[in-house]
Amino acid sequence: MPLLIKDYTWTQTESMIYITVPLKEARAGKVDILSADEYLKVSAPPFLFEAFLSAPVDDSKSAAKIGDGEIVFTLHKREGAIWEHLVLQNVEKENLQNIRQNAILKAQENALKEAEAKAAKKKANEKYALETIMKIEEDQRKKIEEIKEVERRRAAEELERWKEKQRIEAEHKVAQQKLERQKLEAEKRNTNGVKDLPKSDTQTGTKTAQSKKPLVVSLPPPRSAGTIQINFTPRVFPTALRESLVPEEEEWLKKQADAGKALNNDLSELKDLTEEEKNPEWLKEKGNKLFASQNYLAAVNAYNLAIKLNSKLPSLFLNRAACHLKLRNLHKAIEDSSRALELLTPPVPDNSESRVKAHIRRGTAFCELELYVEGLQDYDAALKINPHNKTVAADAEKIRQVIQGTVPSS
């Protein structure tokens, strides 16, 4: 229970009320004042001072001074009248409660309003600051633009002046040449040397005449032919060298080299094969020939054996995928194209053709299985690598139409 302060003193004038509340042992920082038009409360734990004022006062004009162990309230009366008592007398507890609650509510409302007003003012200030900054920057920019414009105009004028100068010089030269020609003709006519030549002779005209004779500068003869043989820093790829692509290219080359060396030689079935048949390259050639002559099963056999010997050559998987397509082993075709694509990473321009083929074959297999969406994905990938291939573009269009249901699937 807080201790109520009862030993306060108060004085009044026509328009003002002065209340002095002694604060025992409470510091200024810990004092909490709640004031409303009809209610005043000071809470300085453990002390409490409450006053239900007889008449309303103007809360916004009133002030409180805290210090020296007491609080002095300076309240402005709403109506100028002398109060009998400071606080309401003989009021019931309920009324007191109501007044208290109203006061608290009002105080809260006021606080809210103040906060809003403060926020609005802050925003307005910020906006103003921003606008001024923008204006200053705009002015600076304009100044720089103007200076640049002046420079530009000056440079352009200088250029025109220089051109004029050149033109005038050129005209001078032409005029001088004419004069010299005249002079020469006059000389030819007056072989006796009576000087009746125009005065302009004595000027530089005569000197330039001598220098204007075609300067027979003897150019050296053409060089005797020679050839220099050169060697280039070796480079595997036909594209230009770029530092940033070097690591990827090296990876690809390493993979190719490894694939070439990986020969799986210790399978028992190889015992009864000829020397030729142990060479994956030769087997690939054989497979290609069989494919060309439409003997697809035999081609698949050839590729199988080649893959057993060397499972790192992407071209073997590519070609076997083509065979499976022809044999309508669509799932196997998809598997083989996928294996081929795995082996064809990292993607460099060198293996773009193979990658396009792999995507096309896998796409075709998907479409035959009526998995059109996957098929379209592969065709799009092929197009991305090589956008110039018209057949691929046309096929991709057809598949798109099938998916959208505009053309019945064939």
Next chain:
Amino acid sequence: MSVSLDKPQIISHIQKSLNYTVFDTKWIPCSAKFVCMGNFARGTGVIQVYEVQQGEVLLIKEIEKSKPIKCGTFGFTSLQQRYLATGDFGGGLNVWNLETPDVPVYSVNAHKEIINAIDGVGGLGIGDGAPEIVTGSRDGTVKVWDPRQKESPVANMEPAEGEAKRDCWTVAFGHAFNEQDRCVCAGYDNGDIKLFDLRNMSLRWETNIKNGVCCVEFDRKDISMNKLVATSLEGKFHVFDMRTQHPSKGFASVSEKAHKSTVWQVRHLPQNRDIFITAGGSGSLNLWKYEYPVQRSKKDADNIDMGVAGLVGLLQNVTLSTQPISSLDWSPDKQGLCVCSAFDQTVRVLIVTKLNRV
């Protein structure tokens, strides 16, 4: 603010949109005209002559040829004749008199594939010696031609028997300080830079800069080799100090990263050999100044002379376009005036100010 405006400014004075792809532009010496070379969409080559007049360019002449034209140079002609040598997509080298362009003054099937780069020396009243043209082509060969000798080149730098060929992307003349001495520098797509000495007909130096070489240029053609700038893919360029050659380490160099894209061109200012401009694939131009080191050569561990490279400082940069700037040429008559062309089919005349105060 005033401090930053003491730097040279690159001002775009005139911009002209063309209706063809333009590959190369060059000023016609001693005039306010320039030529643009390229190819029309219908697959034929075109040479257009423009004159700069009062804030705009006027088309003076348009010449159409059967093969698209990739590059051209005036470097080998006399100031009176001002013939233009062009290399086209079919590997043919032609020298044209722009007054009568119907029949070439000199014509030869120089290469089997497109001529990527061309340079000329010995003309324009600069230096002594025979006028010569060098062409570099996709067929991997670099050939030097004399317009007085028909049909066959005076020098041929070709891959050895059985050697796989690399595209030659750029060529430049240099070291032409008297009648006999000449050097040709060639850059290839595999990063090789080779320096050929034409007096001894031998390979003088080669190196590899690990990225395809887009452009090489000596700071002056008519002096003893001083500096060589080589630009490449991946946004790099190298400046080599060519005064001191070490037997094994070659020439000292400093390299810079710029443009964040391929550096297509480098061009030295004719009036000041330490200032050069690089053009990038992002449509930007950078103006650089080279500062020499305190000592240009020092002795290494075995007491052999080796060069010391200096520093390159950026003076100014500007972005003109979104497409690569494929060619740039400084005017030899007016300091700071240059013309450049980009793959957005525009040609721009630029003015670079305050170069005399750098």
